[in-house]
Amino acid sequence: MIAWVMYDIQKNKTRTRAAKICLQSGLYRVQYSVFLGVMEKNEFDSLHLQLEELIDEEKDSIYMFPMSKDELKQTVLLGQAFDKDFVTDEVRSLFF
Numbered sequence: 001m002i003a004w005v006m007y008d009i010q011k012n013k014t015r016t017r018a019a020k021i022c023l024q025s026g027l028y029r030v031q032y033s034v035f036l037g038v039m040e041k042n043e044f045d046s047l048h049l050q051l052e053e054l055i056d057e058e059k060d061s062i063y064m065f066p067m068s069k070d071e072l073k074q075t076v077l078l079g080q081a082f083d084k085d086f087v088t089d090e091v092r093s094l095f096f
Helices: 012-024 041-053 069-073 087-093
Strands: 002-008 028-031 035-039 061-067
Touching: 002 012, 002 041, 002 069, 012 028, 012 035, 012 041, 028 087, 035 087, 041 061
Parallel strands: none
Antiparallel strands: 002 035, 002 061, 028 035
16 A cells, blocks of 8 residues: 555654664655655554554644555645655655
């Protein structure tokens, strides 16, 4: 499956740790707090548990969206949809 992870985390240390967990899970950063990649269901579930343990649920939020490749191809990208410093060929190949 394709997985999107987006977060709004208040503490810098927690935010940095969340980014590292996403990257270690094989996701690619497409914006400062947005990650995208291909994962198996069990990897998605594991990431969910790791991030859930990390955050303060009273102050932070994380959105995790699974989707198919067909659904991803229907995604509308407007303006500077991705940060050019972060986007890799692997991310481009998901869209094009």
